[in-house]
Amino acid sequence: MLQKFPVAKITLALLSLAAASLSQAAGLDRSGQDISGFFNDGTYTEIDYAYISTDITGYDNAYKDPVSGESIAISKTQGEYGQGRSINNITDDAYTFMRYGVKADVNDNISIGVFYDEPWGAEVRHSGDNNFVSNPDQKVALPSPYEEGAVIPIDISQIDKNVGTEGYNHASNVDVFTETWTGLVGFKSNGFQVYGGPVLQKAEAKVQLRGNAYGPLTGYNAVVNSDTAMGWSAGVAYSKPEIALNAALTYRSEIEHETPIAENMPALDSNLIQSVIRAKGYTGLLSSTVTTDATVTTPKSVNFNLQTGLSQEYQLLGTLDVRWVPWNDFQIVPPLYNAFSKVAEPDGLPLIMYDKDQWQIDVGLAKRFNKKLAGTVVVGWDSGAGNPVSSLGPIDGYWSLGGGVKYNVTPEWAISAGGKYLKFGDATAKLPNGYIVGDFQDNDGYAAGVKLSYQSQ
Template sequence: MKLTKLSAAVLFGLASSGTFAAALDRSGQSISSFLQPGNYFEAGISILDPSVSGKDLSGNHTGDMAGDYYFPTAALKIQATDNISVGLLYDQPFGADAEYTGTNNFVASPADGVLPGTALTNGLPVVTANPTGSFNGIPVITDPSTGLPVAIGLGTQITGNTSVEVDTQNLSLILGYQPTENFNFYGGAVYQTVKGNVKLRGSAYSLFNGYDADIPEDNAFGWLAGAAYQIPEIALKASITYRSEIDHKVNVNESIPLIAPLGSLLVASGALPGSALAGLNSSGETKITTPQSVNLDLQSGIMANTVAFANIRWVDWSSFSIRPHKFGQLSELAGGLLPSLGKPNGFNLVDYSKDQWSVTTGVGRKFNEQWAGNVSVGWDSGAGNPVTTLGPTEGYWNVGLGLQYSPTPATFIAGGVKYFWLGDADAQTGAHSAAGKFEDNDALAYGLKIGYKF
């Protein structure tokens, strides 16, 4: 059976399996390049073109809110001795890119609702519009026909769209030990940077309408460890890799424009003591912990020049959350003032209710000394449903095709394409309040990679 040269060939033609995964997952954090024989270098790029749209609770169309994005990868592996290997891997494991447009509850308008009418506001709803009069010293909007107040007007105009952008980078330095031809034990350090920007706009976010959070770039270290087993004669290879969570502590630059007018109103009406607003002007660190994960990769020859492969990935998204300092202070205040929220201890800007599981499986075949190809099927569980308005999909199914051309025994160029059927999702805000429904969405991913064995 001619299988010994297939182990490197079958996966190269695939577009990255993580290009549209649960929560913020992107690259899939593969280390297959480190497990290639001899000295090896590769560089690649993946591009995703998603289409994600839905309706808000009022039935308004959101338009396509998912942005196109790309991310590069690169790897260098050196077989220093018969028993020692060293690798340097670069990827962008997590990220987000989305923006709402049009006329809907995720885009600011001149008269967005801020709070419903409760005892705190004398039964009058609170909106961002300019007041047209005054009632008992409170700025109100009156009914022209009766002159009676129908809402409290904050006179704070919010503009813009809800959007999110998150970028991360990983640089992994790996040391491997091969006691025999069959076993490989490896581990190393992971250097990670993270930065992001979030804008919340529209009535869906209530008193957080107009909220901005700028997360400056931060760096921190984690680690990885794993083991691999192979039988080269039959193209059998199995590996398991654990990556640790990585803690970042940042001072997020936050702006909450509705706090001043709304706070003044509630204090003036006696609904809130002035001391309750003190924490909203304080500053403090925000902890962001990127999740731990496990990758299991399997591959085996099944006939001459043909192999089957599978990847199983788990990511601990249920332990992930982001609660910037001022956002958290306001959410705790809101949870106390509005028992109907059911959040007396506040809530997060982003969190997920379940862990992510994903599976990719397929078959690769070597056609001749220069050409190889593969087909694959993938599934992703998502990270729970309902899910954040900043990424309103629940998992996917996909199919992929890949092709590799090797002009010389030491070089190759590979490309792949995948089509994704994205899972329907109910969108919710950080307070876990229903915000919309997103259905019948899809995405197309492309990948290109070059490699050199030396």
């Protein structure tokens, strides 16, 4: 029998912790959807806890109209941006999530497993005095093509009661939360393994837009009801234990959620807005509060994970993790929001959209110090999903440096701890119609986590 490379087993769980599970990536990507535990021999189980703290601050737009000299809060090109008031940290509440999984070998060829994670998410909290926060007596100027110089009084104190957004006060806020359970069945032969299975996903979201940055859309509320839907995952892997080589390519499908969305847009209670709608050729009136069935589709993804022994003498292992998510195909289009936006844009607008696909790459080096202790360092890069970016997540990718240690308490039980520093790319925030609403620079964050794992062969 060929002898296994001695560093492989002791570092595998550690590497997934430091490289994948602590990401703050493009779009709504949070967990990296790691399933590396499925490729351990024998019975394996793990539980992760991760803590992410970020500092994302910037300035709103104080662009002055070249004719009137008045501040109009938004502009349609980057050249029309003027630094305005400061935007406090929009992620001042640290984000935490858990991940766990269990895997077992039925026989020498067949393996089964179940893995839980929280793949997509967002938590944005605006505060302070800027264009993303409303005043109770706010009046919003109507941008072209609305009636020139017209204003709409928005009674902010009355709008939170309609769709369950009490407690959000007068600031723009976003919450997106998902949970995913991935079931896997794998068949191994001659070093190769094919695997796949169903994916059960639960998703919900809440959005609140406030302030002059959103023009007549200020006061908009949306609640995407909790929904559970099915998708699937499949992949192929190859291993060669004598050189600690493990490679896996995993595809995850889109998952389509058809669920009621409750929306409230107080500007539609304005006679002026309704007259503009009629002048644009729309018959009837749009109601300011509606609940309609809509579709929200979470994106597909592809993960490639590679590890290989580099030096048996020094007990070194190298890793490469690559992830692709096609955010360019992703949109959230609430029906009322979209219908109202058609007054200004013939095709209407989504609430959230991205311009580019995401690429995420992590390169790691691990070393086994003795039979119980191993350590790793990881350098990472995330491309982001385009710049300018959504005002609901204003970073343009990142560079990262992370590392961690793993200690085998017993031959079966181990505890790992890791951390990562992230330097975010500077980003210009825009609305889906292209209007520039803010600028975010010199931002960073860090992540930390622990993992408890058990493996028995």
